[in-house]
Amino acid sequence: MLKKILAVLCLSCLLSACVAGRKETAPAVPQAAGGPVRITILHMNDVYEIAPVSGGKEGGLARVAALRDRLLAENPNTVTVLAGDLFSPSALGTAPYAQSRLAGRQIVAAMNALGLDYITFGNHEFDLKKEQFHERLKESQFTWISSNCFDQDGKAFPAVLDSKIIEVQGVKVGIFGVTLNSNKADYVSYKDPFVIAQEKIAELRPKTDILIALTHLNYQDDIALANRFPELDLILGGHEHENMQLLRGKDFTPIFKADANARTVYVHELRWDKAAAQPLSVSSRLERVTDALPEQEKTAKVVAEWQQIGYEGFRKAGFEPERTVTVSTEELDGLEASVRNHSTRLTELLMQGMLRAAPGTELAICNSGSIRIDDVLPAGRITEYDVIRILPFGGDIVTTKMKGSLLRKMLDQGLKNKGGGSYLQTANVSGGNGQPWLINGKKLNDKKIYSVAALEYLLKVGDSGLEFLVKNPGAPVLENKGDIRKALIAELKTVFGK
Ligand SMILES: [Zn+2]
Known part of the structure; x- marks a missing residue:
């Protein structure tokens, strides 16, 4: 811990030194009254959840709002930015609401309360349906800046700026925004971020x-x-979900990203001294957002309201979000970096739960992309809402019978999909990676017919590389065994007690 803090402090010194040493290309500007101007930037990225994560220990927008208040009290020239990914995906966002789903409505409301100033698009903004996306833009009381994302006709989205110059005591700060072109929706078009x-x-x-x-x-x-x-002074980024700090290019341009879900935020202190040979210096620190921070009342109230609205939607769908499922004795890893690459205790429980829900099946298969929590649940109380966080899209478990040759093709493809959401989690399957596939410890027989529990989605909708399952009459949907979330709830109770 101490080492980490030291690292951050050292980084701050280093950055101040490096950036202060940079070539300055800015032209003459109006003299700032009374010496150097300080600008504080509070920087978040990839925020999906309005309430704290990691069992309540980290993140939470009411805490970020409290930190923002503190920064504002220290320096009224404080600007809050978000480097993309806000509307989706989140568990609460999947709650049924007004004939649709919340779909980010809750987080826009929380960011309005918090006082976010500027944001650029993340790839996940375009997960929403066109109508939902436009509603969220309209609800935003903060300013969207995008220089390379446009509507399907190449026109700017309503009220989205292509760049912004803010003036702080005579110092002009230019901001432009660029986004990668994954999660392409039919209502968005992109221009090359480098050209832009x-x-x-x-x-x-x-x-x-x-x-x-x-x-x-x-x-x-x-x-x-x-x-x-090298003309850029700062690159404030997102997308990776893990904090990083890099100095690159001939002028050592700093690049920063914080951790997803506001588990951390960056605070960048910019100092502009017109009289100095090198007018700009930057010192940056990564701040952890934990329960050591108080919650700002205004934002906490908005978060609680939307949480209740979401919970109400889940209740109508047959869940009781605040009900305790069990008290686990071990941590359950649902990080995407884990579940899309290997099995974890959480995926073992999920897959055993599928088998238990479908008695008589020999093995179970589920796409890892169904698991969306991207978080580690610490040992302790698990609520039904936690289960919804793990599997926000739910989906039914079904049984099928398939030939060994088709099963082999499926398992091989699952392995090829490693790192992505169509990487497969399994029960009673071992081997692969050059080793023979084993089903319940026995070599997979291409001619044998296997009885399989699978997520209906895989057989009816398919997943990347697995489309052959949808068309193939060799894997018909036989029996429905109910919502996968109910199966996980039952398994957690079986393993950890009620
Ligand atoms: Zn992203």
């Missing part, structure tokens, strides 16, 4: 003192931005 960055830099650099790229790109592309455009 070049255009925006040409446009903004002569008019601004400080130039910031607010990005939602793979970090490799952020590095490429820093290498190609």
Whole structure:
């Protein structure tokens, strides 16, 4: 822990030194009254949950709001930004609401209360249906900035700026935003982020003192931005879900990302001293958002209200979100980086639960993309809401019978999908990776017919690389065994007690 804090402090010093040493290309600007100007930037990215995560220990927008209040009290020139990914995916967002789902309504309300200033699109904004997406834009009391995402006709989305210059005591700060083009929806079109960055830099650099790229790109592309455009002063990014701090390019342009779900936020202190040889210095610190922070009342109230609205929707769907399922004695890892690459105690329980829900089946199969919690549940109380967080889309368990050859094809493809949501979690299956597939310890027989419990989604909708299952009459849906969430609840009770 101490080492981490030291690392952050050292980084701050290092950054101040490096950035202060950068070449300054800014032209003359109006003199700031009374010496150096301090600008504080509170930076979040990839925030999906309005309430604390990790069993209540980390994150939570009411805590971020309290931190923002503190920063504002220290420096009224505090700007709050979010580097993309807000509307989706979240468990609460899947709650039935007004003939549809909440679909991000709850988090826009919480960010309005918190006082977010500027945001750029993340790829997950476009998970929403077109109508929902436009409603969320309308509800936003903060400013969307996107320089490379447009509607299907290439026009700007309503009220979305292509860049923004904010003026703080005479110091002009330019912000533009670029987003990677995954999660393509039919209502969005993209321009190349590098071409756009070049255009925006040409446009903004002569008019601004400080130039910031607010990005939602793979970090490799952020590095490429820093290498190609030393004119940028700061790259505030998102998308990776894990904090990072990099200095790249010939002027050591700093690139920052915080942890997802506001488990951490970055606080960047910018100091602009017109009189200095190197006017800009930046010192950045990663702040953990934990239960050590108080909750700001206003935001906490909005969070609680929307949580109750969401819970009400889940109740109508047959769940009691606040009811305790069990008290677990071990932590359950549902991080995407884990479940999309290997099995964990959580996936073991889930798959055993599928088998138990479908007696007589020999093995169970589920796509890892069904598991969306992207969090580790610590040992302790597990509520039905936690189960919804694990499996927000639910889906029914069905039984099927399939030939060994088809099962082999499915398992092989699942392994090829490693790292993605169509990587398969299984029960009673071992081997693969050059080893023979074993079903209940016996070599998979291509000619044998296997009785399988699977998520209906896999057989009816399919998943990337597994589309052959949908068309193949060799894997018909036989019996429905109910919602996978109910199966997990039953398994947790069996293993950890009621
Ligand atoms: Zn993303």
